Amino acid sequence: MSDKRNFSYVVSSFYVFYPLKKETLETFRDKIESKGRSLGLVGLYLLGHEGANATYSGLLSDVLTFESYLADALKAHADSEEELKLEFKKSPSHFQPFKEFRVKVREEIVTLGREDLVPKDRKRHLSVDEFHEMLQRDDVVILDTRNDYEYEIGHFKGAIDPKIKEFRDFPEYLKASGLPKAAPTLIYCTGGIRCEKAILAMEEQGFDNVYQLEGGILKYLEKYPQGRWEGECFVFDHRLAVDAELKPTTKFKFCPHCGQPATQPITCKRCDAGAVVCTKCLEASTHKETCSRNCAYHFQRRPDKKGAPQEKSFLAQKLTEASGEAHHSG
Structure with a gap:
């Protein structure tokens, strides 16, 4: 079956362990954030003394403009004379998988809980x-x-x-x-x-x-x-997963209760709306056979009372939240 989705956006990601000046990280954050937003990009960009780790999305021309800007910007705030090499990984999307463009300063650009453990060279x-x-x-x-x-x-x-x-x-x-x-x-x-x-x-x-x-x-x-x-x-964005062709998943949905990948179709016991829930939540409790946390709460209190369908899907709710910061990884 051919995929009829309109893949008008490009999702790009990169990371680099490249020492950046601690004293200018806040200034650098503001510059990167301003540049990304001016191009209409959305995504999450993590900055730290050890380097940068980012995933962002937009029209291809805007993504490429941003990436051509990055190399010089990183070099301008470098804390060493090391050679800088950036490698970007790209995949298509039919929607913008982030709410906005945000840049965060962190102690680690990927959290192992070991600030002393920083790659200095290529390891096998x-x-x-x-x-x-x-x-x-x-x-x-x-x-x-x-x-x-x-x-x-x-x-x-x-x-x-x-x-x-x-x-x-x-x-x-x-x-x-x-x-x-x-x-x-x-x-x-x-x-x-x-x-x-x-x-x-x-x-x-x-x-x-x-x-x-x-x-x-x-x-x-x-x-x-x-x-x-x-x-x-x-x-770690609102695509949830990509298939073998790097296209956003059509198999998995966000579980409305835990936010993890879900494949089990249900009819909400409170409002009769269709939803998809993960197996773990279904096995954990009967009140999770509902389309949202709100319906789960009310069904648990009054299992005999029906309610109106939810106005927003789980994904729509997530896209209105400033989420993803704690889980950004690669």
């Missing part, structure tokens, strides 16, 4: 082709560094799920994992940034044969949409 990056080739081997350990709900909707064939709720739990997982420290180990994440710190955490604990996927899952799917990837890839 594998190109997409090299990673794909190693995935075929029987002697490698494939370790997902993402959260459990990300793994659940898609992962590389044979990958281990660390079952963590957030990235800062990864070092503790390693300590208790019992994984063979000398075995060749492939690690991956959405865009590559988590692996940059994960490999350092693994080295601290004696893992000395670890390789990371350069550019992450998004870069892999650009070249191997029918490769070793199974399922879809969770993303």
Whole structure:
């Protein structure tokens, strides 16, 4: 079946570990925010002394204008003479997946809870082709560094799920994992940034044969949409996930109760509206067989009383909130 959606927007993301002057971060934040908004972009841009991590969306011409501006802007606020290399990952969207363009200053541009653990150089990056080739081997350990709900909707064939709720739990997982420290180990994440710190955490604990996927899952799917990837890839914006062709998911919806990916269609027990709820919420309580938190609350109090359908879908509600900051990752 052909996809009839109008993909008029481009979603672009990048990260760079590149020392920036602490004393000018606030000024730099204002400049980046002003530039992005003047171009009509929406998204989230994280800045810190260790570098930048961003995902944003707009018309292709505006995205490219913004990206041509970024290199000089970053160099102007650099705290070193290091060479700057930016690599952008792009995918199509038929809607704007953020509410507005925001720039935040953070201690870490990806939160491991270790401000001292900053990548200083390239640590055993594998190109997409090299990673794909190693995935075929029987002697490698494939370790997902993402959260459990990300793994659940898609992962590389044979990958281990660390079952963590957030990235800062990864070092503790390693300590208790019992994984063979000398075995060749492939690690991956959405865009590559988590692996940059994960490999350092693994080295601290004696893992000395670890390789990371350069550019992450998004870069892999650009070249191997029918490769070793199974399922879809969770993303931290209102697309929720992208399929193997990097297009916004048509399979998953936001669960109205927990916000996680959902596939179970229901008829709301309070207002009779159709909705999609995740399996975990349905299994947790009968009052979650409702289309919203509001209906769940009222149905729990008065299961015998019907109510009017909700005026906004879960996605519409999310798009009116300044959300996404705590979960931005890659």
